[in-house]
Amino acid sequence: DIVMTQSPDSLAVSLGERATINCKSSQSVLYSSNNRNYLAWFQQRPGQPPKLLIYWTSSRASGVPDRFSGSGSGTDFTLTISSLQAEDVAVYYCHQYYATPYTFGQGTKLEIK
């Protein structure tokens, strides 16, 4: 199984400041035939289902504000929130859909400092 490891486990950032969450996979999730990294990011607010933010490493899902961006390739990935807003308080998960069993990172809890 591909193990997804996020860092940090929790993060406190001031409003308007940048938040960065890292995700490392135990093996590459880059599919060479189409040069795509099968890596997504989800946001889960308390009491809500997860919401897709980023797919194919860096493509924003419909309706997602452009302060959210994703980057990386192979085994190392990053989710960046350029200017933290109050509504961004949530747990964030990275997810690989390169191979079954699909797996998720353990989650990063983002709070306001």
Place this chain on the structure above:
Amino acid sequence: EVQLVESGGGLVQPGGSLRLSCAASGFSFSTNWMHWVRQAPGEGLVWVSRIKSDGSITTYADSVKGRFTISRDNAKNTLYLQMNGLRAEDTAVYYCARDIDLSMWGQGTLVTVAS
């Protein structure tokens, strides 16, 4: 409205069975891979199973293989998860989700396995 609505959760004794349903609306259900993902109370997300658009391919996490069966009825726009031999560790909110990148999720249904 584009949505997924899960149902069928509840309290069941260890060793019991339950069938979850996920009703889809507002999109072309029959052309999408569908998945079940679960989340134990206070824990992270765990992928459970997937099924191809025409039902011809199914895949399971090792933890549920042989006990759970995923299926779909494209005429009814509904996804199912038959859960047999339930264990305490199966207690979780079960979500259905759409597409390879889990682009859309339902609100979830809670399954509690306890005596």
